[in-house]
Amino acid sequence: MARTTDLSSSALLDVVEQVALRPVRGEGAHLFTAAGERYLDFYGGHAVALLGYGHPALVAALDRQARTLFFQSNIVPLDVRERAAASLVRFGPPGLSRAFFVNSGAEANENALRIAFLATGRPRVVAVEGAFHGRTAAAGAVTAGHERWYGFPVEPFAVTWVPFDDAAALERAITSEVAAVILEPVQGVAGARALSRAFLETARTATAAAGAILIFDEVQCGMGRTGHPFAAQAHGILPDVLTTAKGLGGGFPVGAVLVGEALAAGIRKGDLGTTFGGGPLAMALVEAVIATIEAEGLLARVRRLSARLRSECLVGPVTAVQGMGFLLGLRTVSPAKDVLARLRGKGILAGGSADPHVVRLLPPLILEDAHVDELVAALKEMQP
Numbered sequence: 367m368a369r370t371t372d373l374s375s376s377a378l379l380d381v382v383e384q385v386a387l388r389p390v391r392g393e394g395a396h397l398f399t400a401a402g403e404r405y406l407d408f409y410g411g412h413a414v415a416l417l418g419y420g421h422p423a424l425v426a427a428l429d430r431q432a433r434t435l436f437f438q439s440n441i442v443p444l445d446v447r448e449r450a451a452a453s454l455v456r457f458g459p460p461g462l463s464r465a466f467f468v469n470s471g472a473e474a475n476e477n478a479l480r481i482a483f484l485a486t487g488r489p490r491v492v493a494v495e496g497a498f499h500g501r502t503a504a505a506g507a508v509t510a511g512h513e514r515w516y517g518f519p520v521e522p523f524a525v526t527w528v529p530f531d532d533a534a535a536l537e538r539a540i541t542s543e544v545a546a547v548i549l550e551p552v553q554g555v556a557g558a559r560a561l562s563r564a565f566l567e568t569a570r571t572a573t574a575a576a577g578a579i580l581i582f583d584e585v586q587c588g589m590g591r592t593g594h595p596f597a598a599q600a601h602g603i604l605p606d607v608l609t610t611a612k613g614l615g616g617g618f619p620v621g622a623v624l625v626g627e628a629l630a631a632g633i634r635k636g637d638l639g640t641t642f643g644g645g646p647l648a649m650a651l652v653e654a655v656i657a658t659i660e661a662e663g664l665l666a667r668v669r670r671l672s673a674r675l676r677s678e679c680l681v682g683p684v685t686a687v688q689g690m691g692f693l694l695g696l697r698t699v700s701p702a703k704d705v706l707a708r709l710r711g712k713g714i715l716a717g718g719s720a721d722p723h724v725v726r727l728l729p730p731l732i733l734e735d736a737h738v739d740e741l742v743a744a745l746k747e748m749q750p
C-alpha cells in the first residue's frame with residue numbers, strides 16, 4: 367500500500383505526509399473505508415480519539431449542547447463552562463484549582479509560558495531535548511528540531527536545552543534567570559519516552575528553590591492515557607502549571623491550562639484571552655469525557671491492558687517497549703515505517719515518531735483484550 371496520497375489535484379495545501387487510508391466512518395476502536403475495509407486504530411488521530419469513535423455519551427453530550435446553545439464566548443458566564451472546569455480540576459492533581467480553556471495544545475503551552483513570564487519577570491526557559499510543545503511562536507521555541515521549520519525571524523526568549531533525563535544538567539540549568547522549566551513527563555513525538563521520577567523530582571525541587579515555574583505539558587500524556595488522570599498524579603509530583611489538550615474533548619478541539627491558587631492570584635483580567643476557548647460545545651465534551659472515564663473505570667483498564675501490551679508486544683520486529691499506559695513506543699529492528707506499512711496491510715493503524723525505529727501506540731481508553739490479541743498476533747507473524 368502506498369504510504370502517501372497525492373494532493374496535487376486537491377484544494378488543500380499539501381503540508382503533511384498522509385497515510386493512504388481514507389476513512390469514512392469510525393465506530394469504537396475501528397475506522398472503516400468506503401470499500402468497507404476495517405482498521406483497528408492504535409493511533410487515534412494523534413492521541414485525540416481518547417474514547418474511540420462515536421461513543422454514545424459524547425454524541426449525546428454534543429447533540430444536547432448543540433441544540434441548547436451552540437456558542438458564546440467567555441465574555442459571558444456559562445454553567446456548562448463552570449461545570450467543565452470543576453470536573454477538570456477535580457480530575458486533575460489536587461492543588462491545581464483553576465482552569466483556563468483554549469483550543470489546542472500549542473495554545474495551552476503558549477499561555478502557560480506567558481503565565482510564567484508574567485509571574486517571574488525573567489527572560490529564560492529550560493526545555494528538554496526531544497521535546498514537542500507545538501508550532502506557535504513560544505511553544506515552537508521550546509520544541510526540538512524547530513530550526514528546520516520555525517519560520518519566525520527571531521525567537522521570543524532564551525532557551526537552555528538539557529539532555530533527556532539528565533537531572534544534574536537540569537539542576538545546573540535552573541539559574542535565577544529562569545522563568546520556567548517546561549517538560550512532557552512522557553515525551554510523545556520523541557517516541558513515548560518517559561522521564562524518570564528522579565528527573566521530575568529534581569525539576570520540582572530545583573524550580574521551587576529558584577523561584578521558577580514548573581510546567582508539565584500533558585497535552586499528549588494526560589487525560590487518563592498513563593492509567594492515571596495525569597502523569598503528575600502517577601508520580602505524586604505537583605507542577606505549578608499543567609497543560610492538556612488532545613483527548614480532553616474526545617475529538618472536539620479544546621485545550622486547558624491548570625494553575626494553583628497562588629499563581630491564579632497574580633493573574634489579572636486581560637492577562638489571557640481567547641475567542642473560541644471555553645465555548646459550550648467543547649465544554650460539554652470535556653464534562654462528558656471525564657464522566658465517561660470515571661463511569662466506565664477506564665483508568666484501571668488502561669493499566670491492565672498496558673501491562674499486557676508491554677509484555678506481549680515483545681515479538682516479531684519489536685525488541686523493547688517504552689512509555690507509560692497507552693502512550694507506548696515499540697522499538698523495532700526494521701525501520702518503523704516498514705513495520706507500520708505491514709501493520710496497515712493487516713488492518714491495524716499505528717503511529718510513527720521522531721525516532722525512525724519507534725512505532726507509537728496511542729489506542730483509545732476503551733480498548734479491549736481482543737484488540738491487544740489482534741496486535742500481538744500481527745506482530746508475531748512478521749519477520750524482524
Ligand SMILES: Cc1ncc(COP(=O)(O)O)c(C=O)c1O
Binds near residue numbers: 412472500555
Ligand atoms: C506534548 C505535546 N504538546 C503540545 C502539542 C501541540 O498540540 P496541538 O497540535 O494541539 O497544538 C503536541 C502535539 O502533538 C504534543 O504532543
